[in-house]
Amino acid sequence: MLFGRVRGSAICTLKIAGTAGLKLLVVQPLNKHLEPVGSLQVAADVVDAGPGDLCVMVRSREAALALREHNFVPVDLALVGVVDQLDVRPDGEFDFTLKQGTNRYT
Numbered sequence: 001m002l003f004g005r006v007r008g009s010a011i012c013t014l015k016i017a018g019t020a021g022l023k024l025l026v027v028q029p030l031n032k033h034l035e036p037v038g039s040l041q042v043a044a045d046v047v048d049a050g051p052g053d054l055c056v057m058v059r060s061r062e063a064a065l066a067l068r069e070h071n072f073v074p075v076d077l078a079l080v081g082v083v084d085q086l087d088v089r090p091d092g093e094f095d096f097t098l099k100q101g102t103n104r105y106t
Contacts, residue, residue, distance in 0.1 A: 002057045003030040004079070006049050010042045018073045025049060025079065027057065034086075043077040056081035 004027035012024065023045040029037045034054070046066050049055050056079070058066060063078035 001080075002059070003032070003034065003083075004028060004041075004043065004055050004057045005030060005034075006051050006053045006055060006079075007040060008051060016074065019044075019075075022067070022073070022075075023048075027055065027077075027079070029057070030054075041077055043079050044073075044075045045079045047079055047082050049079050049082050054083040054086070055079045056083060 006025050007028050008026040010024040010026055015022070024042050025045045026040050027043050028040055031037045043057055044063065044067055047055070057063075057077055058080050059077055063075050064072060066078040066080050067073055067075055
């Protein structure tokens with residue numbers, strides 16, 4: 001799982017079958033210190049995240065599985081949680097709490 005911060009939304013006028021109605025957001029991947037890593041990416045949103053939200057993301061097959069109600073779709077990045085609270089321990093590890101989302105996978 002990865003951290004990311006929502007920076008905006010992506011609007012597509014043409015989509016592959018099965019992705020109609022799927023919300024796409026532009027996210028900035030973050031490291032464990034919440035510093036930007038790499039370039040902006042587009043992720044499918046299944047937790048109703050909004051601009052500025054700190055989110056948990058999954059890649060690859062896990063991202064496609066998060067969109068179960070859309071059958072199998074070619075998605076490789078999905079937002080699966082909105083972080084409500086993040087506690088960083090002295091050893092540099094962290095614990096986080098997720099907000100209750102509107103999707104059954106949160």
